[in-house]
Amino acid sequence: MASNVDRDYLDKTLQQFESYPYPDIPIEDPLNKDVEQLYKSSLVTARYRRDKKIITDLKNRAILDVACGTGATTLRLAWANPGAKIVGVDISPESIKIAEQRLKHHGFDEAEFQVLAIADLDQLNQKFDLINASDVLYLLPDLALTLRQLAQVLQSDGVLRGNLHSYYQRFNYYRAQTLFQRMGLMEDNPEETELGIAREFYAALRDGVNLKATTWSSGRGEIDNDQWILMNHLFQNDKGYTLPDLFEAFEQSDLTLVDMVDWQKWDWRKLFKEPDNLPAYLAMGLENADREEQLCFYELVQPDKRLLDFWCSHPLPSKKDFSEYWLEQSPENIVVHLHPCVKNFAPFRQAILDQGKLMPLNLSHCFPFIGQDSWLDRTLLTAFYAPLLDSSQALESLVCRYLKARPCYPGDLTPVKPKEAQDLIMSMIAEQEEWGLIMIEVQD
Numbered sequence: 001m002a003s004n005v006d007r008d009y010l011d012k013t014l015q016q017f018e019s020y021p022y023p024d025i026p027i028e029d030p031l032n033k034d035v036e037q038l039y040k041s042s043l044v045t046a047r048y049r050r051d052k053k054i055i056t057d058l059k060n061r062a063i064l065d066v067a068c069g070t071g072a073t074t075l076r077l078a079w080a081n082p083g084a085k086i087v088g089v090d091i092s093p094e095s096i097k098i099a100e101q102r103l104k105h106h107g108f109d110e111a112e113f114q115v116l117a118i119a120d121l122d123q124l125n126q127k128f129d130l131i132n133a134s135d136v137l138y139l140l141p142d143l144a145l146t147l148r149q150l151a152q153v154l155q156s157d158g159v160l161r162g163n164l165h166s167y168y169q170r171f172n173y174y175r176a177q178t179l180f181q182r183m184g185l186m187e188d189n190p191e192e193t194e195l196g197i198a199r200e201f202y203a204a205l206r207d208g209v210n211l212k213a214t215t216w217s218s219g220r221g222e223i224d225n226d227q228w229i230l231m232n233h234l235f236q237n238d239k240g241y242t243l244p245d246l247f248e249a250f251e252q253s254d255l256t257l258v259d260m261v262d263w264q265k266w267d268w269r270k271l272f273k274e275p276d277n278l279p280a281y282l283a284m285g286l287e288n289a290d291r292e293e294q295l296c297f298y299e300l301v302q303p304d305k306r307l308l309d310f311w312c313s314h315p316l317p318s319k320k321d322f323s324e325y326w327l328e329q330s331p332e333n334i335v336v337h338l339h340p341c342v343k344n345f346a347p348f349r350q351a352i353l354d355q356g357k358l359m360p361l362n363l364s365h366c367f368p369f370i371g372q373d374s375w376l377d378r379t380l381l382t383a384f385y386a387p388l389l390d391s392s393q394a395l396e397s398l399v400c401r402y403l404k405a406r407p408c409y410p411g412d413l414t415p416v417k418p419k420e421a422q423d424l425i426m427s428m429i430a431e432q433e434e435w436g437l438i439m440i441e442v443q444d
């Protein structure tokens with residue numbers, strides 16, 4: 001049961017989203033073109049990040065989109081997790097109505113929706129393998145309490161994806177919100193009048209003035225989109241967080257970080273001109289720091305992401321370092337899987353199967369989320385990826401195939417030795433497993 005303070009919060013948020021349901025995207029928009037969003041919405045990705053479990057069948061899996069809004073995130077979850085049961089809840093009846101229509105329009109008639117607050121999730125009488133809480137946690141008054149409420153409906157091996165507004169990245173918007181609060185624009189639900197006043201205010205400011213330059217016209221030209229202003233300058237209950245705030249809330253809710261959702265981009269090494277040539281105190285300090293400390297360092301140096309987007313779960317038994325573990329296993333016990341979102345991404349399939357093409361392919365053109373360029377020559381690409389498009393493969397069979405495709409070195413035509421081919425394939429797997437394109441299974 002919500003307290004009075006919570007009620008006040010809920011009412012303000014509810015009013016805002018009842019009058020302007022979010023996101024304002026046409027129902028017909030398929031939203032499934034963005035392989036990065038699908039990849040991040042996939043239970044397969046989340047579970048593999050959590051404990052290296054490879055999920056191949058989603059039939060008996062249940063996925064909850066908490067605060068689903070008008071269902072854009074729910075539709076992505078449905079596309080990304082075919083066969084799984086999809087449930088969406090939100091406090092805004094208007095948003096739920098649109099979400100339901102959206103999912104039906106795209107053929108997901110089975111998706112279930114309910115008007116429900118996070119505090120009342122136990123009413124669903126169900127636990128979920130994946131919970132998505134996107135663009136909502138920063139609106140609630142007590143983060144640790146909200147996480148506990150979500151954890152109650154999370155399966156023991158399930159994963160919760162959440163995100164928070166970054167205090168450092170959005171600092172200027174918080175200044176704008178404070179100003180508009182002082183001007184009285186946020187006492188009631190901000191609507192057309194308040195939007196008009198905000199627009200007039202910015203129009204009257206000189207262009208170079210800091211607040212205008214950082215929140216209104218910086219690089220985007222003049223902004224004239226109601227929802228954008230409401231979700232930034234006039235956002236009720238919006239609060240900024242830092243990673244230490246998040247880690248403290250995890251402690252209070254007995255949850256643990258699985259990883260950042262765009263983990264490939266949270267790499268402190270990429271912040272330095274010469275990461276292999278750092279002053280000793282810095283290199284040792286960062287190398288030896290735990291993951292949380294490295295992330296906090298990154299956040300302070302480069303707060304470039306609007307969202308602190310994370311996966312978390314119930315505490316895990318201590319994790320072995322998988323990147324070392326699998327390399328120590330006998331190669332005949334290793335099976336290689338292609339992530340289903342990668343496998344089903346049509347432009348990638350076409351690039352692999354198009355035998356006529358000889359130019360190398362940059363994987364990051366297909367999968368920008370890997371965060372760096374990776375050029376692969378066609379022989380390697382075809383020998384390695386083409387069989388994986390059909391099914392998972394034993395490491396040994398990938399090595400055999402590569403040897404057939406490239407029996408000798410092009411320079412002096414000396415034969416490629418099986419061990420050399422195996423080392424090459426294994427180093428490629430290691431790299432692409434870290435980026436998330438490939439998954440490794442070690443069989444007993």
Ligand SMILES: C[S@@+](CC[C@H](N)C(=O)[O-])C[C@H]1O[C@@H](n2cnc3c(N)ncnc32)[C@H](O)[C@@H]1O
Pocket residue numbers: 010013014017022023066067068069070072073089090091092095116117118119133134135136139140
């Ligand atoms: C910014 S929208 C995000 C919608 C959707 N998750 C997305 O990312 O597109 C926030 C949504 O959270 C809902 N919401 C806010 N507080 C909530 C609560 N306590 N319980 C359930 N829904 C809530 C609002 O009604 C609104 O639809």
